[in-house]
Amino acid sequence: MRILVTGSAGFIGYHLGRHLLAAGHAVTGLDGFSDYYDVGLKRARHAALAAHPAFEAVEGRLETEGLLLDTLARVRPDVVVHLAAQAGVRHSLENPGAYVQANMVGTANLIEAVRAHPVRHLLFASTSSAYGGNAAIPFRETDRAVSPLTLYAASKLAGEAMLHAYAHLFAIPTTAFRFFTVYGPWGRPDMALFLFTRKILAGEPIEVFAGGAAERDFTYVDDLVAAIARLMETPPEGPGGAGPVGPFDTLSPVAPYRLVNIGGGRPVRLDAMIDALEAALGRRAERVLKPLPPGDVARTHASTELLRALIGAVPETPLSVGIPAFVDWYRTYYGA
Template structure:
């Protein structure tokens, strides 16, 4: 296949590109190399991908007028996987404009490009933060998501709605994913696991929000990529051309569009994650307990019933395996 991946120098985009290239697909990777976190890490990821003959790296921002339309016209992808975004829940409190630019304008530009140059399947990354103030667990795709707690979550919900409208108007087969706390080698430096590892190894205290009791549905990146890769081959049917996969299916009645959770399905308390990290590092952390900041929720848990219905059972790597794999990568990459 010819595949365009936006955000290819990002954590998830890098792993997905590597998987697609290993299968022999031709991959065009677009990334804007924003300085939200270490640009050197992003360039190191792209450098790893550059060893593959079937990978083309393109540097540019989603917001740049005409860039995406011209890129699709030139590369003619069959599959577009849109992972590029301004990430981070707490940063959206400091710089909401970055989220409006990348997540709203950038996603609109992509939808316009796909409208002009149709693809077999458009896949979009959303977030478990879209469930917002929902308290019923596990989070199901059929739950109403009308109470985002941060502007980041609001922009992702808006992207889902925009994509549905384009799917309806122009018949674009579209799948939106909601990710749940992804971690693993080559991870993001702003995520808790990365921050804790750096601080513990340097002898600094770590700040533990919510007294360590919040639960997160940690999802190992290889499991996530496996699920995404399988979903590439399951484009939603057009209205009248297929039936829902089951009672939990979110297949739209008026568009070839569906929403799918991708999570580990096994929520873990934050303090249990820190315990596993301490064991992998071989040293203890000094913990400073703090209340949950605005926008954070106490628990996340994904229902993966629809995912399994569509693609079968996917791996669920436990943190006892995933965290040591991350630590091994961190030590190797940073010489720690």
């Protein structure tokens, strides 16, 4: 297939591009190379993808008028995976405008381009942060998500709502997936695992929020992209098509639209993650305990019933495997 991946120089976009190219697909990767974090790392990811003859790189921002329309008109992709976004929960308190432009205006531009040039399946990366103040555990896709705690989460919920509307109006088969704390090689420097690794190797103290008791449903990046690739093969059908796969399904009654969690359903305490990182590094961390920052939640826990029903599997890689893989990459890339 011809597949357009937005955000292809990002952490997840890079790994998804590699996975799809290895499977024999032609991939067009679009990225704006924002300076939210090290652009050199993004360039290195894209350069690795560009070494494959079936990869085409397009540089530009989602907000640029006409860019997405022109790209889809030329490439005519069978599938679009929309990963590009302004990421980061805490950064949204400092630079809210970036989230409005990239995550809302940019997503609106993308779905307008897809409306003009229809695809077999449109997939959209949302986030577990969309569950916000939801107190029910585990987080089920059928839970009402009406209490976002940050503009980042709100911007992703807006994206979900816009995609549902277009799926209804223009019969665009659409799957939105909420992923849970993704980590692994080539990860984002603003994420806890990356920050902790850099500081421990530098002999600097690390800030541990909620006394280490906060829990996250860590998802290894290879598991995540394998799930996305499998979901690509299962576009939802609208009214009159195949019905829900169970009472836990989010298949819309009025549109070919579905929302799916991608996570393992096995939350791990932050202090246990740090223990595993110390073991992989062979060094102890100096831990400075801090309260949970504004916008953060104490626990994330994915319900996996729907994902398992759709693709027959859920993320399985444990931290004892995933963290050493990240540390090996970090030491090689940075010579640390």
